[in-house]
Amino acid sequence: MTTKIGKAAFWLAAFATALACTGTARAQVEIEYWQYTFAQRVQAIDTLIKQFEAANPGIKVKHTHVPYDDFRVKIAAAIPAGQGPDVVQLFYGWLQDYLKAKLLQPLPASDFNVVEIEREYFPIVQQMKVDGKYYALPTAVRSLALFWNKTLFKEAGLDPNKPPATLAELVDYAKKLTKRSPNGDLIQEGLTIDMGGQDHHWLREVLVREFGGAPYSANNRQVTYNSNAGVAATQWYIDLVDKEKVGQIGFLTDGVTAFRSGKAAMTIDGSFRLGALDGQKGLDYGVAELPSNNGIKANFASYWVNGITTKATGQKLDASVKFLKFITTPEAMELWMNTVGELPARKSVAEKDANKNHAKYGPFIRGLSYSYATDFVNESAQRKVFIDMVDKVALKNVPTKDAVAQAAAEEQKLLDAFYGK
Amino acid sequence: MRSRRRRPKSRSCLTRSTASSRDLSIGQKRAVWAWAFLALPIVFFVGIRFYPAADALLASFTNWNIVGKREWIGVANYTRLAHDAVFWKVIGNTFLYLALGVPISLVLSFVVAYYLDRVRFGHGLLRALYFVPHLATAVAMAWVWRWFYQAPPVGAFNVWLTSFGFSQMPFLRSTTQALPAVLAPAIWAGIGFQIVIFLAGLKAIPRTYYEAAAIDGAGAWRVLLEVTLPSLRPTIVFLVVTSSIAYLRIFDYVYAMTNGQGGPLDATKPLVLMIFDTAFKHFEMGYAATQTVVLFAILLVISLLQLKALRSR
Numbered sequence: 001m002t003t004k005i006g007k008a009a010f011w012l013a014a015f016a017t018a019l020a021c022t023g024t025a026r027a028q029v030e031i032e033y034w035q036y037t038f039a040q041r042v043q044a045i046d047t048l049i050k051q052f053e054a055a056n057p058g059i060k061v062k063h064t065h066v067p068y069d070d071f072r073v074k075i076a077a078a079i080p081a082g083q084g085p086d087v088v089q090l091f092y093g094w095l096q097d098y099l100k101a102k103l104l105q106p107l108p109a110s111d112f113n114v115v116e117i118e119r120e121y122f123p124i125v126q127q128m129k130v131d132g133k134y135y136a137l138p139t140a141v142r143s144l145a146l147f148w149n150k151t152l153f154k155e156a157g158l159d160p161n162k163p164p165a166t167l168a169e170l171v172d173y174a175k176k177l178t179k180r181s182p183n184g185d186l187i188q189e190g191l192t193i194d195m196g197g198q199d200h201h202w203l204r205e206v207l208v209r210e211f212g213g214a215p216y217s218a219n220n221r222q223v224t225y226n227s228n229a230g231v232a233a234t235q236w237y238i239d240l241v242d243k244e245k246v247g248q249i250g251f252l253t254d255g256v257t258a259f260r261s262g263k264a265a266m267t268i269d270g271s272f273r274l275g276a277l278d279g280q281k282g283l284d285y286g287v288a289e290l291p292s293n294n295g296i297k298a299n300f301a302s303y304w305v306n307g308i309t310t311k312a313t314g315q316k317l318d319a320s321v322k323f324l325k326f327i328t329t330p331e332a333m334e335l336w337m338n339t340v341g342e343l344p345a346r347k348s349v350a351e352k353d354a355n356k357n358h359a360k361y362g363p364f365i366r367g368l369s370y371s372y373a374t375d376f377v378n379e380s381a382q383r384k385v386f387i388d389m390v391d392k393v394a395l396k397n398v399p400t401k402d403a404v405a406q407a408a409a410e411e412q413k414l415l416d417a418f419y420g421k
Numbered sequence: 422m423r424s425r426r427r428r429p430k431s432r433s434c435l436t437r438s439t440a441s442s443r444d445l446s447i448g449q450k451r452a453v454w455a456w457a458f459l460a461l462p463i464v465f466f467v468g469i470r471f472y473p474a475a476d477a478l479l480a481s482f483t484n485w486n487i488v489g490k491r492e493w494i495g496v497a498n499y500t501r502l503a504h505d506a507v508f509w510k511v512i513g514n515t516f517l518y519l520a521l522g523v524p525i526s527l528v529l530s531f532v533v534a535y536y537l538d539r540v541r542f543g544h545g546l547l548r549a550l551y552f553v554p555h556l557a558t559a560v561a562m563a564w565v566w567r568w569f570y571q572a573p574p575v576g577a578f579n580v581w582l583t584s585f586g587f588s589q590m591p592f593l594r595s596t597t598q599a600l601p602a603v604l605a606p607a608i609w610a611g612i613g614f615q616i617v618i619f620l621a622g623l624k625a626i627p628r629t630y631y632e633a634a635a636i637d638g639a640g641a642w643r644v645l646l647e648v649t650l651p652s653l654r655p656t657i658v659f660l661v662v663t664s665s666i667a668y669l670r671i672f673d674y675v676y677a678m679t680n681g682q683g684g685p686l687d688a689t690k691p692l693v694l695m696i697f698d699t700a701f702k703h704f705e706m707g708y709a710a711t712q713t714v715v716l717f718a719i720l721l722v723i724s725l726l727q728l729k730a731l732r733s734r
Contacts, residue, residue, distance in 0.1 A: 069701060072487050072488060072704065073487055075488065076487045076488040076489075097486055097488050097489070097704065098488060100486075100488075100489055101486070101488035101489035101490070103488055181573075181574060183573070183583070185572060185573045185574055186572065187574060196680045196682065248572065249594065250571075250572075250593065250594050251571075251572070252571065252575065253567055253568070253571070254680065378702075378703050380698065380702040380703065381702070381703055384682065387682060387684065388684075388686055388687075391684065391685045391686050392686065395594070395595070395596055395685055395686065396596070396686070
């Protein structure tokens with residue numbers, strides 16, 4: 001019995017070795033690409049790898065995807081041990097940590113020309129430049145827009161093809177779209193109010209600017225929204241609940257659910273939501289650029305980038321450079337947009353007429369040209385500062401001015417701790 | 422060919438082992454076998470439990486963001502924790518979960534088990550119905566309750582309240598009501614298990630005790646206080662210790678019912694959620710390890726105290 005199993009194991013091992021040998025014989029270089037598990041992203045990269053391998057017969061790319069919660073841990077464990085990815089995807093806000101840990105190497109200037117990058121890509125990508133060198137490049141970027149439910153617009157007697165363009169119009173429309181029962185209970189929101197969703201980006205980077213302020217100093221080390229503009233923007237946001245009564249925090253658990261189920265007429269959300277909303281039966285919605293105020297427009301953008309790790313040297317480095325170049329070509333960006341729903345990171349691709357005027361991608365792409373990417377040091381903690389700021393006013397009757405001041409002080413502490421002050 | 426070459430080797434092994442085993446007494450042989458069987462779980466526990474636990478203890482003295490190197494900073498994490506206002510709020514919440522959860526769930530489950538024990542008709546069905554919530558996924562249950570807590574006309578609880586003429590409650594949107602609101606489904610799901618354990622305990626009490634009490638003319642209350650409850654002591658010790666640990670480690674209900682925030686304004690955040698945030702959202706592994714060590718110490722002290730208090734008398 002044991003000898004039988006032993007024999008079987010022997011043949012299995014021999015077969016596996018033979019298989020591995022033929023594999024390496026066919027491809028001279030194998031590099032690894034890592035990203036987090038997300039069905040459409042995995043599908044897009046698989047397609048790109050197939051195309052890349054066909055064009056570069058000497059290179060094989062192994063694609064590994066790791067659940068989001070384990071992503072950082074696995075990368076951190078693998079690279080110093082000489083394992084893991086040669087080319088890796090990371091959130092733009094993680095760059096500083098990755099550089100401190102020496103996980104990334106600068107992109108060779110001969111292959112990735114700094115002047116060309118800055119001419120070709122949206123300006124937000126310049127955050128990937130440290131001491132004059134680029135460390136990573138995105139395939140795609142994402143921004144915010146206003147989603148509106150055309151059916152509910154019609155019901156309220158509004159033109160279903162004319163979304164609000166200014167904050168004043170937004171409030172006006174939202175009031176008309178809010179429905180309450182005879183007891184005053186909310187049954188339909190005019191606009192979703194959800195700090196835990198995208199609203200904290202909207203308040204931080206968009207509303208504060210549209211009220212004439214700036215959320216951070218030019219070098220991003222100083223919180224500057226504790227200003228008249230910051231307080232006015234926050235008050236305007238809180239008034240949506242308290243004064244205008246067009247929404248309710250926690251209505252139908254969250255903003256996405258309320259909008260998807262047709263119980264909220266408008267919501268602020270990201271381009272990544274298009275896929276889910278398109279799959280929602282009976283939901284007829286439109287997408288518009290974020291409403292402006294006093295002629296000021298702003299938007300929030302974020303992105304995932306691809307960098308080359310310190311593990312890649314010699315032939316693998318050359319192959320990694322080729323692969324990174326390949327996944328940042330205009331064609332790759334088009335493919336990514338059509339598969340994942342994220343926007344091309346190159347201006348020339350994004351701003352093609354077909355894309356810029358696209359009914360759903362268009363508003364996001366137009367928003368990119370006036371967008372800002374927050375230089376987060378700890379996104380979840382910084383989001384919580386905003387959630388707590390609004391909750392303090394809503395639940396504890398803290399004056400808005402004080403709540404904003406406390407939030408600014410808390411966030412400043414986070415920045416100071418990160419930059420080692 | 423391979424097996425032929427191996428055979429002589431294994432034969433020599435066999436002879437050597439029989440020679441050495443001849444020198445052992447029966448007791449020693451038994452011990453060797455016992456250790457041989459125990460070796461696997463011991464290796465498993467050392468590798469999977471003790472080594473990471475020891476490593477976490479070491480990590481609690483370091484500054485470590487997962488991707489970087491660990492930097493030794495002594496007790497700085499512990500002093501930071503002592504001055505962290507959120508930590509004290511969270512400790513308060515955690516003990517509130519314990520102080521409310523354990524007595525409420527034990528009294529409820531005992532009352533149900535006590536009467537269920539007397540019911541013959543539909544006994545099995547009722548017991549199964551009480552047990553079902555324990556089998557359901559916590560996150561799914563939490564979401565259902567989350568909808569129950571919604572404002573009217575969506576939330577069932579508020580619809581009932583208003584239909585009986587009471588004013589509606591904010592529940593999860595209140596800094597005072599949110600914690601009990603999160604705790605309720607956890608208790609509800611937990612009592613099914615406790616009822617089954619209580620029923621087993623009740624069944625194990627010898628009939629003769631009750632017969633003797635009946636002959637002595639003891640009333641129902643005296644029987645309950647002097648026969649049933651003292652006989653259930655081991656069952657109660659077990660349930661107090663296990664449910665205390667469960668409520669001190671509450672996480673899934675809070676996470677699912679507050680969007681992972683433990684809000685509003687940290688009103689529902691338990692220690693385990695703070696550890697999770699610190700480790701996997703803020704990537705401060707050293708600081709998270711410090712919190713874990715504190716949680717471990719709390720669990721250890723409380724379990725030991727409970728065992729001592731409930732056993733000695």
